[in-house]
Structure formats: structure tokens, C-alpha cells
Amino acid sequence: MLNKQDVLDVAKLANLDLTGEEVEKYTAQLSDVLEMFKEIDDIDLTQVEETSQITGLSNVKRDDQVMCVKQSTCCTTDELLKNVPDRDGNLIIVPKVLEGK
Amino acid sequence: MNFNEFSISQISNMLENGEMSSVDVCKAVFRRIDNVEPKIQAFITVIKDDALKSAKESDDRRKAGKSFGRLDGVPIAIKDLLCTKGIETTAASNILKGFVPPYDATVVKKLKEAGVIIIGKTNLDAFAHGSSTENSDFKITHNPWDVKRVPGGSSGGSAAAVAADMCLGAIGTDTGGSIRHPASLCGVVGLKPTYGRVSRYGVISMASSLDVIGPIAKTTKDAALILEIIAGKDVLDSTTLDEPVKEYSKLLDKEIKGLRVGVPKEYFAEGIDSDVKDAIYNAIEKLKEMGAIIVEMSLPSLDYALAVYYILQPAEVSSNLLRYDGIRYGHSILNAKSKNEDLSLEDVYRRSRGQGFGAEAKRRIMLGTYVLSAGYFDAYYRRAMKLRTKVKEDFENAFDLSAGGVDVVITPVSPTPAFKIGEKSDNPVQMYLGDIFTVPINPAGVPAISVPVGFVEREGIELPVGAQIIGPMLGEQIILNVSHQLEKALNLNKKPQL
Numbered sequence: 011m012l013n014k015q016d017v018l019d020v021a022k023l024a025n026l027d028l029t030g031e032e033v034e035k036y037t038a039q040l041s042d043v044l045e046m047f048k049e050i051d052d053i054d055l056t057q058v059e060e061t062s063q064i065t066g067l068s069n070v071k072r073d074d075q076v077m078c079v080k081q082s083t084c085c086t087t088d089e090l091l092k093n094v095p096d097r098d099g100n101l102i103i104v105p106k107v108l109e110g111k
Numbered sequence: 112m113n114f115n116e117f118s119i120s121q122i123s124n125m126l127e128n129g130e131m132s133s134v135d136v137c138k139a140v141f142r143r144i145d146n147v148e149p150k151i152q153a154f155i156t157v158i159k160d161d162a163l164k165s166a167k168e169s170d171d172r173r174k175a176g177k178s179f180g181r182l183d184g185v186p187i188a189i190k191d192l193l194c195t196k197g198i199e200t201t202a203a204s205n206i207l208k209g210f211v212p213p214y215d216a217t218v219v220k221k222l223k224e225a226g227v228i229i230i231g232k233t234n235l236d237a238f239a240h241g242s243s244t245e246n247s248d249f250k251i252t253h254n255p256w257d258v259k260r261v262p263g264g265s266s267g268g269s270a271a272a273v274a275a276d277m278c279l280g281a282i283g284t285d286t287g288g289s290i291r292h293p294a295s296l297c298g299v300v301g302l303k304p305t306y307g308r309v310s311r312y313g314v315i316s317m318a319s320s321l322d323v324i325g326p327i328a329k330t331t332k333d334a335a336l337i338l339e340i341i342a343g344k345d346v347l348d349s350t351t352l353d354e355p356v357k358e359y360s361k362l363l364d365k366e367i368k369g370l371r372v373g374v375p376k377e378y379f380a381e382g383i384d385s386d387v388k389d390a391i392y393n394a395i396e397k398l399k400e401m402g403a404i405i406v407e408m409s410l411p412s413l414d415y416a417l418a419v420y421y422i423l424q425p426a427e428v429s430s431n432l433l434r435y436d437g438i439r440y441g442h443s444i445l446n447a448k449s450k451n452e453d454l455s456l457e458d459v460y461r462r463s464r465g466q467g468f469g470a471e472a473k474r475r476i477m478l479g480t481y482v483l484s485a486g487y488f489d490a491y492y493r494r495a496m497k498l499r500t501k502v503k504e505d506f507e508n509a510f511d512l513s514a515g516g517v518d519v520v521i522t523p524v525s526p527t528p529a530f531k532i533g534e535k536s537d538n539p540v541q542m543y544l545g546d547i548f549t550v551p552i553n554p555a556g557v558p559a560i561s562v563p564v565g566f567v568e569r570e571g572i573e574l575p576v577g578a579q580i581i582g583p584m585l586g587e588q589i590i591l592n593v594s595h596q597l598e599k600a601l602n603l604n605k606k607p608q609l
Contacts, residue, residue: 016481017477020481021477024480025457025461026464026473027466029465032470035470036473036477040477043539043540047491049414050419050494058498059500061497061500061554062320064306064320064503065307067349067352072349082196082223083217083312083347085196085214086213094438094439094440095446102439103445105458105459107456
């Protein structure tokens with residue numbers, strides 16, 4: 011069972027502003043969903059390995075070089091930056107993260 | 112003639128024989144969209160002018176004897192989760208409203224290279240989170256069979272557009288059933304390929320260890336034709352498999368005599384509408400008449416697969432959605448700030464995300480962050496990763512022919528037909544339970560197809576029911592073959608009345 015403080019803590023970790031109403035709603039709903047997970051509590055998994063990649067591929071590498079496979083899947087720097095909310099030339103502007111001068 | 116009502120393989124032959132042009136087909140599609148879209152609301156963006164221009168180019172190519180192949184000139188719709196260069200791509204979310212991708216997803220690129228005409232971007236549950244398309248931040252898509260009901264989800268716009276003849280075929284994505292579920296509820300064919308069979312480059316990620324892209328179509332053959340185009344290795348998606356792509360559409364006519372078809376008892380237990388169950392049993396009976404060997408079997412992983420899925424999937428969602436932070440693209444409070452306002456970087460992150468994400472995206476981000484957080488990681492996430500191994504082994508054993516296994520497994524897709532709009536929207540657990548038969552497939556990585564097998568009546572209206580045919584890793588040709596044979600034997604041939 012989650013309480014309101016748990017939900018506020020998780021929201022902080024997730025970088026998510028929630029309204030008071032949302033906090034109330036998620037406290038109840040997330041508790042319900044976690045209840046659903048109880049069914050896996052009693053299964054013995056001590057001898058079982060974890061699976062993260064289902065087809066077993068690992069360390070797929072390619073040369074570290076700029077490439078354009080096909081025109082439509084590529085773009086220029088300017089095109090890439092077109093969706094940036096606040097920019098100066100090829101720089102993305104963000105609020106300052108260090109205090110002082 | 113209403114060319115929009117034909118299948119891709121029919122239209123492909125007609126184009127080849129010069130019976131009409133791609134422009135004619137596209138015009139028929141747009142006429143249909145004009146007529147029924149106000150009722151169905153399947154599209155976020157309709158791409159009329161560019162599509163007609165591309166259709167004209169296709170016709171010119173064909174006249175010059177330079178056709179790009181069987182799908183050249185065929186109008187197809189794309190789920191608005193795939194990036195399309197120069198065309199707004201939203202994931203049906205406010206946080207990506209106005210986002211115009213600078214490049215095409217590999218699947219989109221491959222379709223264009225095959226001459227396919229992209230006619231629009233279809234609605235979905237925002238970020239593909241849902242089974243009803245009600246979680247779209249923009250609009251609710253209606254089921255063409257009964258507009259009071261949901262089309263299923265999350266690829267509900269794609270499935271509804273195909274069912275309502277607003278396109279000849281569509282692309283969907285499937286993380287826990289998002290192709291198969293709406294295909295079943297809308298009475299069309301939906302294929303979830305093997306994990307890694309189709310490139311996800313340029314597709315907005317949901318849960319990267321589960322996500323696949325696949326076709327939604329009017330017939331199994333059409334689904335096979337689309338898969339042939341979009342499957343294959345891609346250096347831009349390192350999870351794609353370096354395995355040859357078969358000519359799936361030419362492998363459909365094999366007899367299924369002697370084929371071993373598994374019926375797992377867990378998938379026919381309680382909680383399924385009895386007439387839905389009957390429709391699946393009827394399909395099993397048809398397979399038997401065609402000479403298939405029906406094998407009663409067990410897939411015990413169903414008991415915990417839903418929990419595995421609803422732990423792993425939100426965990427990966429919470430990580431993938433972190434990129435929407437108001438800095439590089441999408442909704443940002445930086446757009447609205449006044450010059451003097453003193454905002455911290457955290458303010459930008461938290462408030463842009465708080466405003467831009469809808470209720471279900473927030474719910475999954477919260478759930479995922481919780482199961483990954485210190486103190487709960489071992490209890491939830493690590494246990495789910497281990498249980499995933501058991502789900503995988505369960506399916507490996509099922510398809511192990513040397514140990515009495517089967518060639519394919521048949522189950523229901525959804526325990527009920529399409530439900531009413533609003534019926535489950537405030538109860539996430541009820542909504543998640545509707546995915547019970549489709550979610551085990553994604554952690555296992557195997558391919559599965561939803562094919563229409565019958566109808567059930569609700570309040571005097573007939574609603575379609577789909578069966579799920581599951582195959583072993585890279586066994587697309589086997590499930591497509593069974594699906595095609597079943598389709599021929601059942602010969603349903605019904606269309607929604609709109």
C-alpha cells in the first residue's frame with residue numbers, strides 16, 4: 011500500500027509535477043496495481059536467471075563514424091535543432107545550473 | 112467503383128493490369144475519409160495533397176515500366192508513433208504536439224521505397240499506453256462496427272481505419288497487444304512479428320525490450336505483403352535480426368494437414384465471455400476439419416505473465432519517457448516564460464512534464480519509477496526479469512516438436528468483444544486485465560497474429576471476435592499460413608455498416 015508521501019517521493023524521482031488531485035488519484039490507483047503484483051510473491055526464483063534480451067543478441071557494434079544510410083533517414087544539424095524551444099545558433103539554451111558568477 | 116473497399120493484393124493486381132490508377136484508388140480513399148471520419152475519428156493527420164502527388168508519380172513510374180513492385184501506389188496509414196519526415200508526429204500526446212521529425216522511421220522509408228502512398232497518421236492511446244484509444248490526448252476513436260464502442264488499442268486508429276476502408280492497410284506497434292487487440296475488436300488482421308524482425312529506428316519508444324512494429328490489414332495475405340517490405344536487419348536498430356526475410360505472401364497455400372495446433376487450457380479458463388470462447392472453438396473445429404491435429408496443452412506462465420508485463424513495461428516506459436523534458440523538443444514551459452521569470456532546470460523538467468503528459472503516461476511513469484527505485488528493485492523488477500525467463504521457457508517448451516510440442520498455439524485475443532467508451536476508463540486494473548491473453552507473447556518474443564473468426568451480438572449489434580495464433584521464434588510463415596487457411600475456411604466476408 012502506498013501513502014501520499016510515497017507518491018510525492020516517486021514524483022520527485024520522476025521529475026513530474028503532480029496536482030493535489032493527481033496525488034490523491036495515484037495513491038489509490040498505484041496501490042491497486044501493486045496489489046495485482048502480489049501473485050508473484052510466492053514463486054521460488056532462486057535458481058532462475060534474469061532475461062533482458064529475448065533473442066540473445068549482445069554487444070552489437072558498428073564503426074563509430076558519421077554515416078547517412080538513406081537520405082530520408084538523415085538530416086542536417088539545423089533540421090535536427092528545429093524543434094528546440096530555446097536556441098542560439100547551434101546551441102540549446104537552458105536555465106543556469108551553477109550558482110554565482 | 113469503391114476502390115477503397117478492395118484488399119491490397121486485389122488492388123495490386125488491378126494496378127498491374129491497368130484497370131485503374133493509384134490516383135483513382137487514393138481519391139476513393141479520401142472520399143471515404145471525408146464521409147466516415149467524422150464518425151470514426153481514426154486520424155490525427157490526413158496527408159491528402161502529398162499523397163495525391165505521390166500517387167501521380169507512382170502512376171507515371173508504372174506507365175514507364177519502372178514500377179517499384181507489388182505495393183507501388185497502394186495507400187497505407189501509419190500509426191502516429193512512427194516518425195515521418197516533415198509531417199507532424201505526436202504519439203497522440205500533448206507533450207509532442209507540433210513535433211515535426213527531421214527524418215523518417217526505417218519502416219516509413221522502406222514503405223516509401225516500395226512506392227507505398229502514406230495517406231495519414233492514425234490515432235492511438237498516447238505513447239501507446241492503453242487498450243482502447245481513449246488515452247489519446249486529442250480524440251477518441253470509435254469502433255466502425257458500433258460507434259458507441261472502443262476500437263481497442265493502442266493501435267485503435269490504424270485498426271478502425273482499415274476496418275472502415277479508409278485505407279488499404281496500416282502500420283501498428285505492439286508492446287503487449289497493441290496490434291492484435293484492436294485488430295480483434297475491429298475485425299481485421301493484425302500481426303505482431305518476432306522481436307527484432309522489424310526495425311524500430313524512428314519509432315517513439317515505449318518499452319524497448321518488448322516493442323515491435325507490424326501490419327494491420329484486411330486479409331492475411333495483405334499482412335504478409337506488408338511484412339515482406341518492412342522486415343529485415345537495419346544497422347540503425349541493433350536489436351534487428353540478421354535473418355533472411357521470406358516471401359511470406361507466397362507461403363500461404365500450404366496444406367495444414369498434420370499440423371500440430373496447441374490449445375492451452377489456461378487461456379480458456381474463467382473470465383472469458385462464453386460466446387467469444389465458442390467462436391474460438393469453432394475456429395479450432397475448422398482447423399481439425401482441415402486435418403490439423405488438435406493438442407490439449409498447458410502454458411502455466413499465463414498465471415504470472417500479466418504481473419511480469421506490468422512491472423517490466425512501466426519500468427522501461429519511465430526510462431524512455433525521461434527524454435521529454437522540455438529542453439530539446441516538445442511541450443516546454445520555456446516557450447511561455449516571461450523574460451524576467453527565474454526558472455531552475457528542475458522547474459523546466461517538472462512543469463513541462465507535468466503539463467505535457469496525460470493521465471495514463473503519468474501513471475506508468477510513476478509505477479515504473481517506483482518498481483525501479485531503491486528498496487523495491489529486487490522485489491519487483493529483478494523478480495519480473497527472472498519470471499520473464501520462465502515465460503520464455505514456457506513457450507520454448509510448447510514449440511519443442513521433439514518433446515511432443517506443437518507447431519502453433521491458438522487462443523482468444525481478448526476475453527470480450529469491444530467494450531463501451533468510458534466503461535473502463537477510470538479503472539486501470541480492469542483495463543489491464545483485458546490484455547491478459549496478448550501480453551505473455553511480448554516478454555516471450557515470439558510472433559502472433561490476430562485473425563477474425565466470428566461475431567458475437569451485443570445489444571442487437573454484431574461485433575467481431577479474433578483468434579490469436581502464436582508461433583515459435585521467426586515462425587511468421589507458419590502462423591500466416593494457418594491464419595490464411597482459417598480465413599479461407601471461415602469465409603466471413605462481412606463489413607461494418609457505416
